[in-house]
Amino acid sequence: MTPADLSAAIVRVLQALQSRGVLGAGDLPTEVVVERPKNRDHGDWATNAAMQLAAKFGMNPRAFAELLAPELAALAGVTKVDIAGPGFINLTLSAAVAGELVREIVTAGEAFGKGNDLAGLKMNLEFVSANPTGPIHLGGTRWAAVGDALARLLQNQGAEVTREYYFNDHGAQIDRFARSLLAAARGQETPEDGYAGEYINEIASRVLAETAEDILALPEDAAQEAFRAAGVELMFQEIRESLHDFGVDFDVYFHENSLYESGAVERAITKLRELGHIFEADGAIWLRSTTFGDDRDRVVIKSDGEAAYIAGDLAYYLDKRERGHDRCIYMLGADHHGYIGRMMALCSAFGDEAGVNLEIMIGQMVNLVRDGEPVRMSKRAGTVVTMEDLVDAVGVDAARYALTRSSINSSLDIDLEQLTKKTNDNPVFYVQYAHARTKQVAKNAESLGVTRETFDASLLTHESEGELIAALVELPRITAQAAQFRDPHRVARYLEDLAGKYHRWYDNCRVTPLSGGTVELVHQTRLWLNDAAGQVLRNGLRLLGISTPERM
RNA sequence: GCCCCUAUAGCUCAGGGGAUAGAGCGCCGCCCUCCGGAGGCGGAAGCGCAGGUUCGAUUCCUGCUAGGGGCACCA
Numbered sequence: 001m002t003p004a005d006l007s008a009a010i011v012r013v014l015q016a017l018q019s020r021g022v023l024g025a026g027d028l029p030t031e032v033v034v035e036r037p038k039n040r041d042h043g044d045w046a047t048n049a050a051m052q053l054a055a056k057f058g059m060n061p062r063a064f065a066e067l068l069a070p071e072l073a074a075l076a077g078v079t080k081v082d083i084a085g086p087g088f089i090n091l092t093l094s095a096a097v098a099g100e101l102v103r104e105i106v107t108a109g110e111a112f113g114k115g116n117d118l119a120g121l122k123m124n125l126e127f128v129s130a131n132p133t134g135p136i137h138l139g140g141t142r143w144a145a146v147g148d149a150l151a152r153l154l155q156n157q158g159a160e161v162t163r164e165y166y167f168n169d170h171g172a173q174i175d176r177f178a179r180s181l182l183a184a185a186r187g188q189e190t191p192e193d194g195y196a197g198e199y200i201n202e203i204a205s206r207v208l209a210e211t212a213e214d215i216l217a218l219p220e221d222a223a224q225e226a227f228r229a230a231g232v233e234l235m236f237q238e239i240r241e242s243l244h245d246f247g248v249d250f251d252v253y254f255h256e257n258s259l260y261e262s263g264a265v266e267r268a269i270t271k272l273r274e275l276g277h278i279f280e281a282d283g284a285i286w287l288r289s290t291t292f293g294d295d296r297d298r299v300v301i302k303s304d305g306e307a308a309y310i311a312g313d314l315a316y317y318l319d320k321r322e323r324g325h326d327r328c329i330y331m332l333g334a335d336h337h338g339y340i341g342r343m344m345a346l347c348s349a350f351g352d353e354a355g356v357n358l359e360i361m362i363g364q365m366v367n368l369v370r371d372g373e374p375v376r377m378s379k380r381a382g383t384v385v386t387m388e389d390l391v392d393a394v395g396v397d398a399a400r401y402a403l404t405r406s407s408i409n410s411s412l413d414i415d416l417e418q419l420t421k422k423t424n425d426n427p428v429f430y431v432q433y434a435h436a437r438t439k440q441v442a443k444n445a446e447s448l449g450v451t452r453e454t455f456d457a458s459l460l461t462h463e464s465e466g467e468l469i470a471a472l473v474e475l476p477r478i479t480a481q482a483a484q485f486r487d488p489h490r491v492a493r494y495l496e497d498l499a500g501k502y503h504r505w506y507d508n509c510r511v512t513p514l515s516g517g518t519v520e521l522v523h524q525t526r527l528w529l530n531d532a533a534g535q536v537l538r539n540g541l542r543l544l545g546i547s548t549p550e551r552m
Numbered sequence: 553g554c555c556c557c558u559a560u561a562g563c564u565c566a567g568g569g570g571a572u573a574g575a576g577c578g579c580c581g582c583c584c585u586c587c588g589g590a591g592g593c594g595g596a597a598g599c600g601c602a603g604g605u606u607c608g609a610u611u612c613c614u615g616c617u618a619g620g621g622g623c624a625c626c627a
Contacts, residue, residue, distance in 0.1 A: 039572065048570060051607075061607075085571050086607065131627080173627050284625055295555085295623085302625040309627050334621045337556045364557055365621070369564095406565060409557060411620060413564070418577095427576055433590050444587045485568070493566050496575065503591055512587045530587095552590070 001077050001097050002473050003034040006045055010034070013071040014049075022067060026056050036470050043082060043090035044098065044466065050087040061087025098466060099457025099525075101473050105532040113475040113539045117483065119158030124325035125151050128243070128250075129166040132235040133177040133195055134384075136242055138366040138414065141387040143331050145403040146363065148248045149488035149544045150331075156543060157483045162325065163250045166316065169232050170256040171309065177235075178228035181207060185216060185227070197384070203234050242387045247396055247545050254319075256312050264315040265307060269300060272314065277349045287314070289345035292354070298342050314346055317358065321350070329359045329486075334411075337362045361486055363408035369415045385416065394426070397546050401428035404544055405492035427496050431537065432549060434499035438534030439550040441511050442527065448512045450523045452531075459522045460529060464505040468529065471501045472536050479543060488544060495540045502533045 001009075010032050017023040032049040050065035057064065065083040072089065073081040077097030082090040105112050127147030130140040151161045168174070180194035184204040190196040207230040208215060215226045236253075243249065259265050269285070272278050277288050283303035287310070290297050299308045320328045332339060340360050347358035368375040368385055390399045393416055405427065406412050460469065474494065482490040511526045513519055538548045 033570090035570095037571075038574090042571070046571085051570075055607085088571065168627070171627055176627095282625080286625090299625040304625080306625085308625060312627095334557065336622085338622050340556085362556070367620090410565075411558070415564085418564095429590060430576075433588085437588065437591085441587050448587080450587095481568085487568095489566080493575080496566090500575075504593095506587080507583095507592045510587060515586060551588090 001093060002101060003036075003045055003477070004031075006091065007031045007034045007047075009075055010047060010049055010068070010072065013068060013075075014053075017067065017071065024057055029053070036474075037088075037090065040463065040467075042084060042088070043080065043092040044470065045091045045093070047089050047091070048087070050083075050089055054087065065089050094458070095461045095466070096456075096458035098469055099460040099529075101469060102457065102460070102529050102532045103455055105472055105535055106528055109535060110539060112535060113479050113543075114156055114158075115476060115480045115483070116158040117480055118154055121159045121327060122162075122325050123154055123159045123327045123329065124162045124164055124320050124323075125154065125329045125331070126164045126166055127331040128248075129168070130239065131168045131173055132232050132239060133173055134197065134235070135199055135386040135388065136239055137384050137386050138368065138390065139333055141246070141390055141399070142366050142403045142408075142412065143333070143363060144243060144246055144248045144387065145400040145545070146408055146488055147331050149400075149404050149491070150483075150486055152543045152545065153479060153483040153488055153491070156479055162252055162323075163248075164252045164254055164320075165250040167236065167253055167255050169236075170260060170312065174228060174232060175224070178224045178231060181227040181231045182224050203231050206234055207231055245396070246387060246391060247400065254316070256316070259312050259315040259319070260307070264319055265311050268315040268318045269311070271318070272349055275349065275351070287346065287349065289342050289349065292345035292348035294341040294345040298345075310342060310346070313343065317343075317346060318350060321352070321357070327357060327359060329361060331361045331363060331408075334362055334364045361408065364411040366403070366412045366414055369413045370417055385414075390414070390416070397432070398426045398428050401431075401492065401544065401546055402426060405489050405496075407487065407489050427492075428546060429552070431492075431495045431499045431541065432546070433552055434502045435534060435537040435541065435548050436550055436552045437506065438502070438530050438537065441506070441530050442534070445511045445523070445527050445530070448519070450512055450519050450527050452524060452527055454521050454524045455528045456521050456525050459525045462505075462509050464501070464508040465526075465529065468501045468505045468533060471498045472532055475536050475540065479540075482543075491540055491543055495537060495544075498533075498536065498540070502537070505529075505533075 008031070011028065011030065014023065014028050018025075018028065029052075032047050032052070034045050034047050037043060037046040050068060051061040054061040054064040062083060065087045068089060069081045069083055072078055072091060077093050078091055079094045080092035084090055125147060127143045128136065128140050130136050136144070148163070151163050154161050176191065176194050179191050180196070180200050181204045183189065183191055183194065184200050185208055190200070204227070207227055211226065211230055215223050218226060240253070269278060272287060277291060278300070279286050279288055284299045285301035287298045287300050298310050300311050300314065302308055317328065330343070340362070343358060343360055344354035347354045352358060394402070402414065403412070460466070478490055478494045482488055509526055511523055511530050513523055541548050
């Protein structure tokens with residue numbers, strides 16, 4: 001019996017009480033909170049239903065609980081019902097009923113933990129979208145790890161997810177990039193507003209080496225254009241490779257430039273004009289975004305005839321929607337929070353529902369720390385830490401895990417030296433080790449003749465077994481919640497907790513008999529529990545995009 | 553000036569209204585007579601300040617303080 005089952009059972013009891021007239025008229029909830037009490041003495045599960053509902057029926061919580069208790073005690077598998085504190089109802093289940101879940105987990109296998117909260121929804125998740133003017137650094141690496149995990153979580157709830165990367169290959173910054181390459185190729189100093197760094201020199205040399213014609217002999221404009229085209233392409237390849245090595249592959253790499261080439265920008269503006277949200281002033285074309293709560297109207301086409309950045313955003317959003325995406329999620333860095341107002345406004349301007357069809361997640365910064373002191377990252381000083389640097393230092397799993405286990409609302413400090421020197425400190429190993437241990441235990445058990453022929457849930461009576469089972473059955477709730485709140489870190493924290501419960505169980509309950517002992521039913525049954533733990537750890541790690549080694 | 557995020561143990565962080573606030577690392581003390589000690593057990597140690605809502609607030613609201621990040625006809 002899962003907590004969800006218990007919740008449903010309690011609701012049925014409430015309905016029965018009402019239909020018998022024991023309970024007066026009033027709306028009943030469709031589910032009640034059933035959770036694991038912190039204190040083990042309070043039973044296996046607890047509900048605050050009486051406290052939540054008593055006032056509605058004009059009763060005090062304890063009296064309400066008294067009404068409910070005998071009915072709950074009569075449920076199959078419930079061995080004890082207590083009323084405690086202000087009106088908590090504590091339930092204790094028989095070991096057999098609790099343990100039966102172990103068989104369900106093993107039977108469900110990889111499907112355990114899946115849900116269908118988002119079934120039928122087509123979702124577009126845009127993340128990273130770093131400019132192709134340099135390698136991906138720590139901030140982008142965070143979104144890569146979190147975004148990919150979130151995509152997995154949304155898919156896990158039945159959504160059809162498109163992972164998308166918006167590739168800003170249009171505009172002034174790209175010109176700066178091209179000029180920087182050209183200068184580097186000529187051995188000149190970096191332009192005032194240009195990009196510097198070893199990678200600029202490398203790309204400049206590669207462009208020279210891989211282009212047949214002599215670029216440097218071309219007129220200025222043509223030379224710059226040649227470096228722009230080839231340089232962006234090389235940078236793009238590098239970014240895509242880094243991401244791939246990081247375990248993140250996008251379904252769509254969308255080129256901003258294509259919006260201009262295809263006329264999509266024009267179409268988007270025309271559509272908004274028809275809707276009455278476009279006006280002209282001071283020689284520029286504006287979106288009247290203040291109609292939709294933005295704090296100022298936005299220039300779409302500048303007075304010099306060039307498109308402002310938001311022009312691309314308009315066309316891009318429209319394009320996503322026309323491709324059939326019900327929900328468009330943008331993951332942006334904290335430096336883009338001022339963006340939310342205009343983005344929501346453009347969503348509304350198209351007649352969509354802001355916050356539903358368009359959703360923006362703002363993630364805070366990643367800082368580099370050394371010996372507890374913040375390290376100022378500077379492109380010029382060459383102290384920018386890239387995705388590749390991080391992976392080289394700590395490996396993909398540790399990097400992804402470190403970036404995923406915290407809420408994106410918190411800024412994150414990464415101490416590269418600490419992660420480099422003492423990788424054992426990283427909690428990912430604690431979780432992966434637990435998984436590897438389940439594999440090793442199973443292997444030993446099999447070699448000692450412990451089979452899976454029999455499973456008798458009533459034998460799982462040790463306290464650590466009850467704790468472990470209760471944690472295992474939480475996976476579906478955790479993954480559903482993580483998807484709903486867009487919080488992959490909940491899965492990581494859950495796994496750490498689960499790993500601890502598994503290690504504790506391992507220390508208390510042997511799957512294999514002591515030498516000289518005989519294999520008994522309890523050993524076979526525990527092998528099932530061991531398998532279930534391995535399965536849940538595996539399912540959880542996969543949702544985070546972390547590997548599941550069988551030995552470490 | 554306005555906007556966003558944050559403030560929980562020595563450190564890095566969980567905790568999306570419930571009972572005695574958790575984990576990892578660090579510190580102190582234990583456990584190798586058996587499935588991996590990358591583990592387990594015990595201990596010291598904490599909700600920035602002030603109000604409010606609630607039966608109940610670390611959680612929700614307001615103000616204050618502190619830290620981080622933003623406020624373009626840049627992209």
